Amino acid sequence: MLGYWSIQKKIGILSLFFLLARFSGGEEIRACLKEGESLARVKAAFTPGLRGNVYICRQENRWFLINALELEDYVTGVVGNEMGKEWPIEALKAQAVCARSVALYRKNEARRKGKPYDVMMSHQIYGRCEHDNVITAVEETRGEILTVEGKPALVFYHTCCGGATTNPDNVWPSLSWPYLLPVSGCHCDNSLYTNWERIFWRERLSRILNLRIQEIAINEKETSGRVITLTITTADGDRLRMKAADFRNRINQRAQSSSFSDPTTLPGTIFTLKRDKDRFIFTGRGYGHGVGLCQWGARRMAEQGANYKEILRFYFSGWEVTQHLPKEGYGNKSSLEN
Numbered sequence: 001m002l003g004y005w006s007i008q009k010k011i012g013i014l015s016l017f018f019l020l021a022r023f024s025g026g027e028e029i030r031a032c033l034k035e036g037e038s039l040a041r042v043k044a045a046f047t048p049g050l051r052g053n054v055y056i057c058r059q060e061n062r063w064f065l066i067n068a069l070e071l072e073d074y075v076t077g078v079v080g081n082e083m084g085k086e087w088p089i090e091a092l093k094a095q096a097v098c099a100r101s102v103a104l105y106r107k108n109e110a111r112r113k114g115k116p117y118d119v120m121m122s123h124q125i126y127g128r129c130e131h132d133n134v135i136t137a138v139e140e141t142r143g144e145i146l147t148v149e150g151k152p153a154l155v156f157y158h159t160c161c162g163g164a165t166t167n168p169d170n171v172w173p174s175l176s177w178p179y180l181l182p183v184s185g186c187h188c189d190n191s192l193y194t195n196w197e198r199i200f201w202r203e204r205l206s207r208i209l210n211l212r213i214q215e216i217a218i219n220e221k222e223t224s225g226r227v228i229t230l231t232i233t234t235a236d237g238d239r240l241r242m243k244a245a246d247f248r249n250r251i252n253q254r255a256q257s258s259s260f261s262d263p264t265t266l267p268g269t270i271f272t273l274k275r276d277k278d279r280f281i282f283t284g285r286g287y288g289h290g291v292g293l294c295q296w297g298a299r300r301m302a303e304q305g306a307n308y309k310e311i312l313r314f315y316f317s318g319w320e321v322t323q324h325l326p327k328e329g330y331g332n333k334s335s336l337e338n
């Protein structure tokens, strides 16, 4: 559950560059470039721990790094950084299927657009991981993805839902993905994220939102307590409605972090709100956007004996775990070495 910047720091001097990944070799990356754009292989000594090869790419006056690696190696790197390596194996396996599904969905999307890379760090965090538990979880689910109506599904996951997950529309209104229904009765109580409090000065929130805030009130919430919209009253008496997910994003963007331990972040959108003079006190539970698989809920289910397919069925009702055709997406060793 490392953040993007800590992963960038781990890969050393190349941390100034944006890291992307592609599940094929250098020649295929090169084939996506136009005249005047360039690609060069980076010495392994500069990219400690990353599997496959790393290329530095210049495209449209932007520079970035592309890690060319096997899909399953990428999945290992995601599972080891998005979930605790010591967590129960069935939870790690559920995470592996989710990570692989995200990778394939994004890969299909990127290749349709002719991008030289398949996935970005903003899709899911990945980095070095050689932990046995993670390698086993990836190996035991090799090639498996979630599908909906026979097609690779767009999968989401987060740290801790706080008891109930939410509809993707509440977080990304422009996203057209009607197949994911919210679930309640998630077993993530007693996690590290069950109860939290954040205090923000009115002045600070005004700066973050670029508004002269007079009052903030909860406008609409789900039965789980998840806030969907807030009403913000400005010093001029204007009343604005804002999605709670956008409000959280704005705060976390300003903090340049979404880390739970950072007191300047807002961990989630299940909260109550109190005003104390010039301070707003948010008391909440859960951590993350709340869409899709809840990692702490998956951990609890695994501890109680559920297998990874049962875990996935709980969060992705009506979806299937399908063996993805092995050839597509894996690349082959020789192509990754060019």
Ligand SMILES: [Zn+2]
Residues within 6 Å of the ligand: 160, 161, 162, 163, 164, 186, 187, 188, 294, 296, 297
């Ligand atoms: Zn949960």
